[in-house]
Amino acid sequence: MPWYLYLAFKQLFPTGRRFPFFTAISVVSVMLGVALLVVVLGVMGGFGYQIREMITDTEGEIQIKARGLISDYRNVVKRVEAVPGVAGATPYAAGMLMVQYQNKPAFPQMRGLDMTSIARVVPLGRFVRLGSLDDLDDDAVILSGGLADALGARLGATVDIYTPLMLAKKDGGIILPRTARVVGILEIGHQQLDSSTLYCTLRLAQDLYGLDRDVHGINVRLQPGAREDEVATRLNAVLPPEVRAFSWRDSFADFLWVLQLEKNMMMFVLLFVVLVAAFLTMSLLLVLVLKKTREIGLLGALGASRRQIALCFCLQGVGVGVVGTGLGLALGFTVLHFRNELVRAITHLTGGQELLARFYQFSELPSHTETRDLVLIIVAALLLSTLAGIVPAVLAARLKPAEALRSE
């Protein structure tokens, strides 16, 4: 081991002595900065990942839409399912409804599902909390948990359904609603979907919206490992020009861009914490250089070159960066692991857990750390710590041995 690496290590972590104040303060400051970055970017990434999961769980990885309605959807589904990388496709109809139960109205989003193909694309059965998806027929509906609560409707209740189409048809006459019994309560875990969605059969949705045999769109599930952009391109090659396939990224491009922007801004702002930690390390290393002026003179007298003396101090900055980053990663991932317990403890003290869930759309605080983010955090922390060591290193290297030995 070169002497400058050995001495840098010994000065940071001396044998048989307590952790030096300089090392402790510098390491803790870098550790906190890195931990903060890991936690915030993990949670921000979690939001993005959760939204991706929610979109792909409920709508598949690819959505097929037309300018108007998709007619002859059976043929389109057949062509879609023949494309390599596609695991399954299911048509849907969607729109706004008014639902009434015992004079309590609600205005949920309707989702008409093709019961013969839905299981190949959307694992809705996984989210049914009460009742069964198998009981869904053309005279039944499944309500999201929030909608059922808002209406006060329980399993077996009969709800009245109104559509905008009915207003147009009746032309001043009495509007007769379509009635349906509630055969299930469903909770996906996303507050927006769980608060106000009604699931029914495709046939019922087509009736309610007067679609005849047409549908609004087709959701596509991909085989594991298939890339959505590549499959979307393949699909567009076989679909008629008026029908287009969009990957979930294309469909939510604006939203994902905003989410990424928020994450990048967070990273930019929080990097200043690491920058401050690097300045702290630099100032403490400068103090160390002043304190060790005579030792630097001695090293020169023993034959150390200026480059080696500079490396000795620069490596202390690197050492602080390596240890601080390592501990910061450990602390950050520990906090992420216990994030929900921490949020529960905080909201228990401050109240407002429901408000938190309603505002942020998720019942649990999500977390997902991307490798790219992790590499960026590690590189930034190590780079800044190394740069923090350079100024004191240059100062130490510029000291003339004779002057250093004479200094008081």
Place this chain on the structure above:
Amino acid sequence: MNNAILSATGLVKTFLSGDRRLEVLRGVDLEITAGESISIRGESGSGKSTLLHLLAGLDAPDVGTLTWEAASDTTAARRAMFLGVVFQSFYLIPELDALQNVLMARRIVGSIGSPERTRARELLARVGLAERSHHLPAHLSGGERQRVAVARALMNQPRLVLADEPTGNLDEHTGNAVIDLLLGLCRETGTTLVLVTHNAAHAAKCTRQLLLRDGRLA
């Protein structure tokens, strides 16, 4: 002289103190023969330490030439093997124990192996610190620290040892012991010694005594 290991000719060194020019050395000539021990005495501020720094190649003279074994190469790399230094303030590295402080002289010029560790332990034993080799400087007395510094100076088997008032921070008894040890070790190993001191008794133990006065050696 054929066996001169150090030769200094016309060394001049001036310092600026505000507007004043302080001519500390005004043409020092010195030739040191292998194996001899030389003492340099002088009043405080006479330039003894400055001269030692010039001889060690730690500082450059304004005028004059310095050669080690007839070569003008006085770079850090050569210094590490050619000479050992002992200072008044010991300058041990506080984070390293006695053994590692001695080994540091070797680390700077190369790698450490079993022979180097054995030599460092032998040197510590020779200066009476075999039992204290794993003690940090903070846990050693002043005399013990200076003995570690002596062992460090001899670690690379240098041709020349320069000692700058090595007893300045020690009591008389301990100081005498350190000087005897230093002279004895240099004599045993055939190492040349230049001892800068205030102490006439210590100076008298050397084979040649010089006096630095008015910037010149006499």
